[in-house]
Amino acid sequence: MNELTQAITGKAAMSAVEPIAGGKPVGPGALVIFGAGGDLTKRKLIPALYNLVREGLLHDDFAVIGFARQPIGDDGYRAKLEADMREFATSELTPQQWGWLKERVYYCQADFNEPDAFQKLAAVLARVEKERGTRGNALFYLATAPEFFGEVVRKLSGAGLVQETDGRWRRIIVEKPFGRDFESARALNAELRSILDERQIYRIDHYLGKETVQNLMMFRFANGIFEPIWNRRYVDHVQITVAETVGVESRGDYYDKSGCLRDMVPNHIFQLISLVAMEPPISFEADAVRDEQTKVLRAMPPMTPEEVLQRTVRGQYGEGQVGTKEVPAYRATPKVRPDSRTETYVAMKLNIDNWRWTGVPFYLRVGKAMARRYTEIAITFKRPPYTLFRDTPIDKLTPNQIVINVQPDEGISLVFGAKVPGATVRLGRVQMDFRYADHFGSTPSTGYERLLYDAMAGDATLFQRADMVEASWKVVAPLLDVWQSLPPRNFPNYAAGSAGPKEADELLAKDQRSWRPVEA
Numbered sequence: 001m002n003e004l005t006q007a008i009t010g011k012a013a014m015s016a017v018e019p020i021a022g023g024k025p026v027g028p029g030a031l032v033i034f035g036a037g038g039d040l041t042k043r044k045l046i047p048a049l050y051n052l053v054r055e056g057l058l059h060d061d062f063a064v065i066g067f068a069r070q071p072i073g074d075d076g077y078r079a080k081l082e083a084d085m086r087e088f089a090t091s092e093l094t095p096q097q098w099g100w101l102k103e104r105v106y107y108c109q110a111d112f113n114e115p116d117a118f119q120k121l122a123a124v125l126a127r128v129e130k131e132r133g134t135r136g137n138a139l140f141y142l143a144t145a146p147e148f149f150g151e152v153v154r155k156l157s158g159a160g161l162v163q164e165t166d167g168r169w170r171r172i173i174v175e176k177p178f179g180r181d182f183e184s185a186r187a188l189n190a191e192l193r194s195i196l197d198e199r200q201i202y203r204i205d206h207y208l209g210k211e212t213v214q215n216l217m218m219f220r221f222a223n224g225i226f227e228p229i230w231n232r233r234y235v236d237h238v239q240i241t242v243a244e245t246v247g248v249e250s251r252g253d254y255y256d257k258s259g260c261l262r263d264m265v266p267n268h269i270f271q272l273i274s275l276v277a278m279e280p281p282i283s284f285e286a287d288a289v290r291d292e293q294t295k296v297l298r299a300m301p302p303m304t305p306e307e308v309l310q311r312t313v314r315g316q317y318g319e320g321q322v323g324t325k326e327v328p329a330y331r332a333t334p335k336v337r338p339d340s341r342t343e344t345y346v347a348m349k350l351n352i353d354n355w356r357w358t359g360v361p362f363y364l365r366v367g368k369a370m371a372r373r374y375t376e377i378a379i380t381f382k383r384p385p386y387t388l389f390r391d392t393p394i395d396k397l398t399p400n401q402i403v404i405n406v407q408p409d410e411g412i413s414l415v416f417g418a419k420v421p422g423a424t425v426r427l428g429r430v431q432m433d434f435r436y437a438d439h440f441g442s443t444p445s446t447g448y449e450r451l452l453y454d455a456m457a458g459d460a461t462l463f464q465r466a467d468m469v470e471a472s473w474k475v476v477a478p479l480l481d482v483w484q485s486l487p488p489r490n491f492p493n494y495a496a497g498s499a500g501p502k503e504a505d506e507l508l509a510k511d512q513r514s515w516r517p518v519e520a
């Protein structure tokens with residue numbers, strides 16, 4: 001922002017917040033967590049369930065069953081979760097509310113390689129149904145390493161646990177990564193769908209749990225003023241930035257085999273793009289929304305090898321400083337190969353070849369160990385066709401932008417030009433800001449509350465369908481191929497704590513455009 005920038009904070013008077021829907025506890029059922037001793041469970045899932053308890057959104061007839069190897073029993077597991085919650089709860093732990101959840105926690109000690117592991121689970125489920133009245137409904141959360149997804153589902157089925165008989169529902173949530181390329185994702189889909197009906201499968205993407213991401217649909221389709229200009233006639237280009245300050249830390253083992261592209265693009269970033277670019281769905285039914293998202297993914301033509309070279313950039317961080325913290329180079333991370341060629345940064349230019357978007361580039365960049373942590377979507381509009389102001393060349397006029405701040409400071413800003421007060425004609429760039437926290441207060445959230453609630457309620461709108469996952473992998477497949485056959489020669493090519501590699505700036509400069517600055 002330049003010195004002329006002023007913020008007009010949009011704190012318009014707002015008397016009451018009217019919840020449009022929701023607020024009703026979800027029906028009876030049990031949540032079974034595979035990987036109950038892991039990080040996701042303690043950092044996200046249990047704190048999210050607790051937040052649902054606080055909002056009165058879980059049914060009295062609810063239970064959660066942790067499935068893991070450690071021999072600790074129900075009491076031991078409850079005590080462990082209590083200790084974890086002291087560290088990871090995102091809202092105040094009250095004896096009454098935590099007590100409510102704690103007494104609904106059960107434990108199934110088993111290793112899923114044991115022959116009778118799933119019989120044991122069946123017995124715990126039967127007990128829970130009797131004690132807690134869960135009516136046989138169960139949601140199985142696969143928070144395990146991805147190589148076990150297929151096996152767990154097969155064994156669940158072998159023990160008769162996924163069959164929906166006598167009016168009970170049985171569903172599974174599959175964590176990411178969903179495959180590591182198109183073929184493996186397709187094989188996993190085929191395996192799951194040979195056992196389960198598609199409507200029983202909830203492929204989770206935690207970006208869809210973020211308020212601002214969900215708000216994209218409301219913003220576009222519950223307002224009349226944005227949609228008419230949301231197309232190639234008015235939009236010059238779209239920029240999506242997902243910048244993280246963290247490096248790879250203790251995840252070297254996973255990350256070095258995955259890399260930034262697989263880790264972030266076909267899942268989180270493509271979800272953002274599909275919501276920004278999709279056509280209005282005919283309803284908010286899960287399949288109506290997902291049909292439109294899928295069409296966007298299918299409209300992104302896979303790049304030719306030549307295009308991969310021209311339109312994509314990869315980077316890896318070297319040592320540097322993020323804020324005041326010294327960050328070692330990616331290659332010095334534990335469990336990362338010292339000559340690793342894995343990318344920790346990706347930028348690219350994508351096209352969406354359809355009636356609405358042809359000719360409007362979508363630029364995206366995502367990276368670790370960058371100068372600032374934020375995720376934003378910036379829609380840049382075309383400049384006015386002609387300037388009436390003497391001495392102000394058209395390219396000096398501020399292009400209008402709608403900037404959707406996904407995190408950490410959730411909100412929406414509108415950037416436009418205004419006259420700087422004074423006797424001469426000078427134009428300044430101003431910004432109107434809407435901040436979620438200003439209007440709605442900040443709700444303690446892990447991002448998993450809504451997703452767990454919806455999966456228990458049987459609403460798959462915010463989950464990925466098989467065809468979406470496959471369409472996404474198809475788009476990134478040429479990048480994976482070309483990058484593998486042409487290993488990078490200039491890694492590391494950006495310093496930790498910087499805005500990323502200079503090649504990413506060149507990518508936009510070729511089109512006479514530039515990124516919004518990363519630095520705060």
Ligand code: BG6
Pocket residue numbers: 176206244263
């Ligand atoms: C995960 C990736 O899916 O998303 C991580 O595996 C990444 O590498 C994380 O850090 C980012 O999530 P968030 O919610 O912090 O933006």
